[in-house]
Amino acid sequence: MSLLDTKILVIGAGIGGLTVARALALRGADVTVLEQAPEISEVGAGLQVSPNGFAVLRALGLDAALTERAVEAQAVCLRDYGGARVVRIDLSHLEMRGYYFLHRADLIDILADGARAAGAKLRLLQKVVSVTPGDRPRVDLANGAALSADLVIGADGLKSTAREALNGVIAPFFTRQIAWRAVVPEDETQPFEAQVFMGPHRHLVSYPLRGGRQRNIVAVQERAAWAAESWSQEDDPMALRAAFGDFCPEVQDILSRIDKVHLWGLFRHPVATAWHGGGVALMGDAAHPTLPFMAQGACMALEDAWVLADELDGPGAMDARLARYQGRRRDRTQRIVTAANGNAWKYHLSFGPLRWAAHTAMRFGGAIAPDRMARQFDWIYGHDVTARPNGR
Numbered sequence: 001m002s003l004l005d006t007k008i009l010v011i012g013a014g015i016g017g018l019t020v021a022r023a024l025a026l027r028g029a030d031v032t033v034l035e036q037a038p039e040i041s042e043v044g045a046g047l048q049v050s051p052n053g054f055a056v057l058r059a060l061g062l063d064a065a066l067t068e069r070a071v072e073a074q075a076v077c078l079r080d081y082g083g084a085r086v087v088r089i090d091l092s093h094l095e096m097r098g099y100y101f102l103h104r105a106d107l108i109d110i111l112a113d114g115a116r117a118a119g120a121k122l123r124l125l126q127k128v129v130s131v132t133p134g135d136r137p138r139v140d141l142a143n144g145a146a147l148s149a150d151l152v153i154g155a156d157g158l159k160s161t162a163r164e165a166l167n168g169v170i171a172p173f174f175t176r177q178i179a180w181r182a183v184v185p186e187d188e189t190q191p192f193e194a195q196v197f198m199g200p201h202r203h204l205v206s207y208p209l210r211g212g213r214q215r216n217i218v219a220v221q222e223r224a225a226w227a228a229e230s231w232s233q234e235d236d237p238m239a240l241r242a243a244f245g246d247f248c249p250e251v252q253d254i255l256s257r258i259d260k261v262h263l264w265g266l267f268r269h270p271v272a273t274a275w276h277g278g279g280v281a282l283m284g285d286a287a288h289p290t291l292p293f294m295a296q297g298a299c300m301a302l303e304d305a306w307v308l309a310d311e312l313d314g315p316g317a318m319d320a321r322l323a324r325y326q327g328r329r330r331d332r333t334q335r336i337v338t339a340a341n342g343n344a345w346k347y348h349l350s351f352g353p354l355r356w357a358a359h360t361a362m363r364f365g366g367a368i369a370p371d372r373m374a375r376q377f378d379w380i381y382g383h384d385v386t387a388r389p390n391g392r
């Protein structure tokens with residue numbers, strides 16, 4: 001069976017779903033994307049696309065659209081919460097170039113246009129309530145309709161119905177960390193750098209968006225009080241200002257510009273054991289939800305999309321192609337999720353002498369081997385999934 005004869009349903013018009021829709025439609029598949037929302041839209045927040053994610057957008061012909069709307073990142077600057085610089089990681093030392101900051105809504109626009117232009121059909125108000133794997137997998141919709149296809153791709157995010165169909169219900173656990181996020185106006189004079197301010201039990205990341213006219217903020221705090229795992233729950237900006245009230249004046253200035261802020265609880269989920277079965281495949285957050293500390297959730301979804309399309313376009317029965325897809329993806333995504341799980345404590349050291357020692361070590365490392373600071377991430381950022389043409 002060639003992809004030309006293959007009817008594919010993709011659940012979810014998010015970052016992964018729209019990307020795989022374009023990748024498969026370009027290879028000749030008949031692709032329909034089912035999205036529960038009434039429109040293709042996005043929460044107001046920024047996103048980092050590192051070179052490994054950018055490589056996929058380039059291979060799909062979307063790089064020019066992205067660079068037109070994104071800010072190319074020059075560096076990541078780690079600072080103490082008093083404002084002192086600990087180390088500046090110069091991104092020009094990365095093995096693979098192309099590190100961008102952009103608004104999520106802009107990325108979704110680019111991907112939706114790209115999917116439509118390749119011939120994929122995007123259908124809104126199509127909430128999937130159940131997925132039934134089988135010889136001809138089926139999805140049931142909230143509006144009572146039932147659809148079947150040769151393949152169903154679950155790109156339905158954190159609370160995936162497709163994941164549940166293949167793996168059962170797996171309860172996540174609260175990490176006792178919460179994150180606020182906001183976008184504020186900016187005056188275009190700031191350097192194109194991410195600033196990470198590290199304090200006891202808290203850190204705040206900020207970077208410019210949209211030509212430097214906006215600034216994205218993600219502020220993380222360790223705390224016992226539970227918060228929902230939702231990207232759309234609003235909070236009072238005063239709560240965020242109070243939580244970071246002892247950070248330096250630069251942070252206070254950024255926080256003073258917030259008029260709307262969202263709060264989300266950070267949960268750990270295991271990487272799915274079964275990524276495919278009975279003509280159903282998982283990708284993106286549906287397969288491997290991650291904490292945000294490596295900023296790789298979207299990039300992993302982009303990588304999945306390329307590899308899934310690449311393997312589906314290869315030889316063998318559907319099950320064998322999907323097994324190759326899982327084989328190429330599971331270990332890498334597990335490694336990134338594990339790295340993200342371990343990252344927060346490094347920013348949050350609260351014991352003074354330990355803090356001092358850690359910061360001194362980072363400062364020293366940055367001074368004697370600045371390229372090594374950046375190159376420690378090459379295993380993530382230098383990985384180009386499009387460079388392996390599936391043996392064909």
Ligand SMILES: Cc1cc2nc3c(=O)[nH]c(=O)nc-3n(C[C@H](O)[C@H](O)[C@H](O)COP(=O)(O)OP(=O)(O)OC[C@H]3O[C@@H](n4cnc5c(N)ncnc54)[C@H](O)[C@@H]3O)c2cc1C
Binds near residue numbers: 016
């Ligand atoms: C504040 C924030 C900052 C982030 N920053 C970064 C970053 O800098 N870099 C990075 O790489 N990642 C980042 N991430 C993570 C990244 O956004 C996610 O990992 C990524 O969006 C996952 O893509 P996805 O396509 O799997 O899921 P999503 O983008 O969540 O898309 C899922 C889609 O499925 C739809 N859907 C869900 N259920 C159903 C259903 N039953 N029926 C029909 N449709 C359904 C949803 O409406 C949605 O459109 C961030 C996340 C957050 C919240």
